Amino acid sequence: MSAVLAAREVAKIETPKSLLVVDDSKAEREIMLLTLGAAFPAAEVLTAAHPLMAKQMCADRRFDCVLTDYNMPDMDGVALAGELIAATAYLPIILMTSVGDEMLAAKALRSGISDYLPKSRITTESIRRTVERSIQACGQARVIDEQRGELENFAYALAHDFKQPIRQIVTFTQMISDEIQIGEAGEVHNHLTFLGEAARRLGKLVDVMSQYTLLNQPPELADVDLNRVLASVRASIAPYLAERGGEFVAPSQAPTIRGNETLMTQVLQNLVMNGLQYNRSSVPRVEVAARSGAGHWTLEISDNGLGIEAEYLAEIFKPLFRLHAASEYAGSGLGLTLARKAVLAQDGAIWCESPPGRGSVFHVRLPAAQGTRRTPQH
Template identity: 30%
Template sequence: MHFLIIDDSAADARVLKAMLGQACPEGFEVSFASSGAEALRLLQNHEYDCLFLDYRLEDSADWSVLRRIRELQMDVPIIAISGYGNEQVAVEGLKLGAQDYLVKDALTAETVHRALHNAIEKVTLAKNLLAQQKELRDFAHMAAHDLQAPLRRITQLSEFLQEDLEGSLNEKSTMHLEMIATNATRLQSLVKNLIDYARHGSSETPLREVSLKQVVAAALQNLEVVIKEANAQVTVGEMPSIMGDEVMLNLLFQNLISNAIKFRDKRVPEIRISAIHESSQWTIEIADNGIGIAEKDVDTIFAPFKRLHSQREFEGSGIGLATCRKIVDQHQGKIWAKSKLGEGTTLYVSFPDTVATS
């Protein structure tokens, strides 16, 4: 392993090197920089497994070198070191991108080894996560792009059918044909937003005033077949209007209501959707009488690909609630759950305050 010690005190640098010798008996290589300028030059031309950065250098103010390294988007692990056991200094260094913080007077082989291991592990995990996110975005972009052509074709064919059969269909058949066209159009909007998300990490649609009453109604219409098959009873209270992306909010509520129906036992599914206004925000509650979630698992259900049941028990990809959390985050909101096994689940979604109830 190759380390860079950035410290304008040669004595302190030698002490740290000695500690590294005890912490890394398998061997290592170390380079030194006595100034911020020298450190930045070395970083431009060499790769290091970890940096040990002194808080105060003669040519640099406080954490200026740390700031500059992160501004250059270098993802090397950094352990900040200071001669001051100052909590504020430590917190500032960690906020600016250091993975750990050590005080010179308290250095031991054990603390250096622990800090080194933690710093490298944190950066490695972050790199792996970024790679996985990119892979997922690339897949979403490819899948969404491939859906565009057949959706356009479905829309065209439904229009042709409406023209060809105009006047010859009964009221029910006409309604079904209109629903095909409406849902195909909605899917096209959803696919477009998925492509935007895959390309940019968020929807590119500007937020505007959206009636959640209409959003929930559209979601229920999309789930009409599922609701009838489960004989589910869904009650909806007064809903507010918020600033949002209507297509993404439709997907959010469709996922949440679908989950409430899917994770049920032998009882008739009962879903209650209501809104509460407090502390300058709207909180939407989606409560069900389903199978519930063990308390130890409640905080994990929004993680990507997190499944609490086998595919045989309940079908699904494990990304539905993770998608919901992402949509809520884009609306500057929060999502959480309360549940007990066998007693149903209540999902809460909070949004910033807006206009009137609709």
């Protein structure tokens, strides 16, 4: 899941649906059932009288939050929390402390529990706030870790790709310098062309890197008229289309979706260019169609190109993944990574199908506009 999407989901979580109370005292469990019932009337609250029972219950299903006592037979609340978190990352756990346990609970915070609440101070309001805050904090921790992991993978992949044009620049600079020194300038012009190509490639990688970084911020969303977006895509691909003698077909009346115009332009431009580039048909053709669904639109971008084997349909969205030789098709393998990230940042989804021998179809699902919806005509 994209980190931006996850961040939106976290913001939406308000009330938990399922809670688990772990306490060996029946009276305490009863009190917690009543208090949590009042704080979250719609939530299902289950209880466990023993830590081992709680472990089994958490293995069987996912709770939105676990509230555990500290002093229990066989295993204390902190040890239980450690085991539960090891089994289920980012599980919100609140330690309920008795008089005298507070110091220990403060220490336990460092070992992974989300929060602690002295039993003497448990009220409907305090428990509601503590549970909601714990769920929010765990959700945010998950988003930050995902973002960090995704960024590390991307940086690693990008660093690898930076090396090739840099090597090219070093090699050709040396060659040009040698050629000038020995007075053989015949190849200099050619080698300068290679230098220019390498510099342009570096420039593109820097652009991609900054676009990717920007996509970590949630974009501004508004109603986007896809007619405008498709017109801009048509204008930008016109020279390539003319050169290849290709066709680009878009709906005469495209829908309005909820998203970001700049991102949508980048996404569609990328998909349309791919459809034309990875294509050996005598007339390369890309067609965009729009289908309406409940509260969303799905755009279908289909081509009569090379197609993609089933085993690679998910791989193509990974950074630097390319199916075709660089010598034949110049591409950096980042277009679809950016497109996917941009679609997820708009609360959408993107996937690809490629029926054997029939080119590729990319599907982009996006929320419908908040204003009136129009029916597309193909």
